[in-house]
Amino acid sequence: MTQYGFYFDATRCTGCKTCEAACRDYHQLKSGQTYRHVYELEGGNWSQDANGCWTTDGYTYYTSFSCQHCSDPACTHVCPTGAMHKDAETGLVDVDDARCIGCGYCALACPYDNPKVDREAGHSTKCNGCAERVAEGKQPICVEACSMRALEFAPVDQLSGKGAQAKVAPLPEPSLTNPNLFIKECHVSQPSGSTSCRVANESEVR
DSSP: OOOEEEEEETTTOOOOOHHHHHHHHHTTOOTTOOSOEEEEEEEOOEEEOTTSOEEEOOEEEEEEEOOOOOSSOHHHHHOSSSOEEEOTTTOOEEEOTTTOOOOOHHHHHOTTOOOEEETTTTEEEOOOOOHHHHHTTOOOHHHHHOTTOOEEEEEHHHHTTTSEESOBTTSOOGGGTOOOEEEEOOTTOOBTTOSSEEETTHHHHO
16 A cells, blocks of 8 residues: 655745635535635744833744544544545545445544534545545645645655654644654744644634
């Protein structure tokens, strides 16, 4: 199996959210639904010196992610029907609509909050890495749409040398599922579990 994954360059991302919009448009998702999210993280404080001058060490950075197509995906482990599965050739995690019963266990188990249960359709939905495009030799639509070329998609052995396995806020520790996402961090990136920053656009990503 050739395991595919994503690479994200946080030093290039401007937070434009074109990747989100392209994903939503390509997959014809409902308003407010997307398989990829861009999180805006902010932190820092103001301080006053002896002369009364105020300075700030405030910062903002972005983290763009979708399904991590993990090597040890929590969603597949809890699926009672085998609908949630890893593709034997690409390692991409996908859901078999015909087998999914919409129980929602995958959504509860995923630490990246990627699978969602579409109650109208009666089954879970999620990022599948645009598997049909990959089969045609194309890139996932989010990668193709990124104007800053902050996203890449390739076999993981081509990505691991570009950045570290995803370990930045707001993502959880990678040891949970061994995600196939590699990130080139910017100089203000905070580590997983950090309490020194907050999600500034929380209403957009929930």
